[in-house]
Amino acid sequence: MKENINLFTEQTMRDMGKRIQEERKNKGFKAIDFADIIGIGKDQLSRIENGRVVCKLEYIYVIDQYLEISTDY
Numbered sequence: 001m002k003e004n005i006n007l008f009t010e011q012t013m014r015d016m017g018k019r020i021q022e023e024r025k026n027k028g029f030k031a032i033d034f035a036d037i038i039g040i041g042k043d044q045l046s047r048i049e050n051g052r053v054v055c056k057l058e059y060i061y062v063i064d065q066y067l068e069i070s071t072d073y
Contacts, residue, residue, distance in 0.1 A: 014051030021049040023067040038062045 006012070024034050035045040038059050047053040055063070064071050 008054075010051065013054060016055065017049040017051040019069075020055070020063060020067070023069055024049075027067055029066075034066070037066060 024031070029037070031045055031049075032042045035042045038045075039062070040048075040059060044053070048055045048059075060071060063069075
């Protein structure tokens with residue numbers, strides 16, 4: 001059994017959101033446009049990028065493809 005399992009914490013949510021935001025900006029997507037692309041509202045994208053809500057798996061899947069990042073990033 002694996003000894004060092006990382007738990008999904010509030011810090012994990014913040015880190016994930018920050019990475020999404022950084023990659024979105026690096027790719028030149030405006031928040032409003034990117035939210036439309038992945039099928040959510042701008043406010044929901046803001047909550048995800050600020051680590052206030054957990055990003056649903058179906059959104060992560062689309063985000064990863066548009067930003068060209070791996071799911072485990």
